[in-house]
Amino acid sequence: MFKKIYKEIKKYNTIVIARHIGVDPDALSSQLALKESIKLTFPNKKVYAIGNGSTKFSYMGKLDKLEEYDNFLLIVLDTPDKKRIDYKNYNNAKSIIKIDHHPFIESFGGIEYIDDKACSTCEILMELLLKTKLKCNEEIAKLLYCGLVSDSNRFLFDSCTSKTFSLVSTYLDKYHLTLSNIYTSLYLRPLKEVRLEGYISLNMKVTDNGVAYIILTNDIITKFKADSASAGNMINNFNFIDEILVWIIVTEDYKNDNVRVNIRSRGPEINKIAEKYNGGGHALASGARLSSINEAESLISDIDYATEIYIKKESFKNEN
Numbered sequence: 001m002f003k004k005i006y007k008e009i010k011k012y013n014t015i016v017i018a019r020h021i022g023v024d025p026d027a028l029s030s031q032l033a034l035k036e037s038i039k040l041t042f043p044n045k046k047v048y049a050i051g052n053g054s055t056k057f058s059y060m061g062k063l064d065k066l067e068e069y070d071n072f073l074l075i076v077l078d079t080p081d082k083k084r085i086d087y088k089n090y091n092n093a094k095s096i097i098k099i100d101h102h103p104f105i106e107s108f109g110g111i112e113y114i115d116d117k118a119c120s121t122c123e124i125l126m127e128l129l130l131k132t133k134l135k136c137n138e139e140i141a142k143l144l145y146c147g148l149v150s151d152s153n154r155f156l157f158d159s160c161t162s163k164t165f166s167l168v169s170t171y172l173d174k175y176h177l178t179l180s181n182i183y184t185s186l187y188l189r190p191l192k193e194v195r196l197e198g199y200i201s202l203n204m205k206v207t208d209n210g211v212a213y214i215i216l217t218n219d220i221i222t223k224f225k226a227d228s229a230s231a232g233n234m235i236n237n238f239n240f241i242d243e244i245l246v247w248i249i250v251t252e253d254y255k256n257d258n259v260r261v262n263i264r265s266r267g268p269e270i271n272k273i274a275e276k277y278n279g280g281g282h283a284l285a286s287g288a289r290l291s292s293i294n295e296a297e298s299l300i301s302d303i304d305y306a307t308e309i310y311i312k313k314e315s316f317k318n319e320n
């Protein structure tokens with residue numbers, strides 16, 4: 001399959017690389033890394049990495065302005081369904097390649113490489129670059145490492161396998177990355193966000209089934225001088241709390257007139273519930289977008305019920 005992807009890339013002079021809406025480090029760095037790799041391998045090709053960026057990730061590199069493209073190959077990274085592609089004109093592409101690590105939702109009708117066992121899209125690209133003639137350098141390796149570390153939450157998830165570590169080991173050997181620089185870029189954050197995290201810790205509610213949740217209205221976000229994405233970015237920091245099995249942050253996003261939801265779990269699968277609320281994601285890491293804050297109650301109650309069932313099933317298994 002990697003050879004097929006390489007051949008398709010070789011065929012086109014114009015290549016557009018897109019990814020999911022609501023940019024995150026794996027989506028963005030996989031996009032920028034693949035762009036640089038194609039340009040390094042084929043200097044005469046026109047390659048564009050497109051979509052809405054975020055100043056928070058500006059250290060990774062710049063995205064290209066949206067243009068009218070002609071006779072182009074579209075590569076969609078880290079996106080399982082068409083409605084989440086951060087590029088509305090995907091139908092204009094002559095050919096499509098999808099590379100993703102989310103559970104399968106729908107086909108895009110072209111070449112598809114989906115490995116939902118991979119910890120990140122960057123992990124898949126690490127393999128693609130090693131197994132084809134696509135070139136790599138230190139900058140590209142750094143981007144790939146950055147996305148992989150971020151999406152695996154620093155190698156904490158079960159999706160990190162011996163293959164992940166083997167790929168990382170190969171890249172570290174070959175490109176001599178300075179890890180402390182990468183971690184500083186990824187994890188440095190303003191004090192106001194730490195204070196907001198303190199507020200969440202103090203004020204989140206926890207149900208009898210161990211579902212923690214907090215609803216952050218625009219007033220609270222404004223009080224901490226944070227933005228609507230800040231709380232969601234710290235969702236992983238609430239892992240490994242003994243009394244909490246599933247945790248949910250609901251944030252009012254005034255600017256975009258919707259409500260962001262970030263959900264994480266250490267047991268019950270949450271992505272099917274997230275799908276019911278205009279969301280989706282991985283079994284234990286999902287997100288959703290609500291049209292109003294009133295919907296949050298029903299989402300929390302669905303998750304709480306699923307958690308209750310999960311706990312019952314687990315205790316039944318342990319008793320037998």
Ligand code: AMP
Nearest residue numbers: 262278279280281282285286287288289
């Ligand atoms: P987040 O909580 O934003 O870090 O997202 C966790 C996972 O859920 C990622 O794989 C996202 O791509 C996915 N996700 C987040 N929001 C949505 C959404 N509204 N619809 C579908 N998937 C989502």
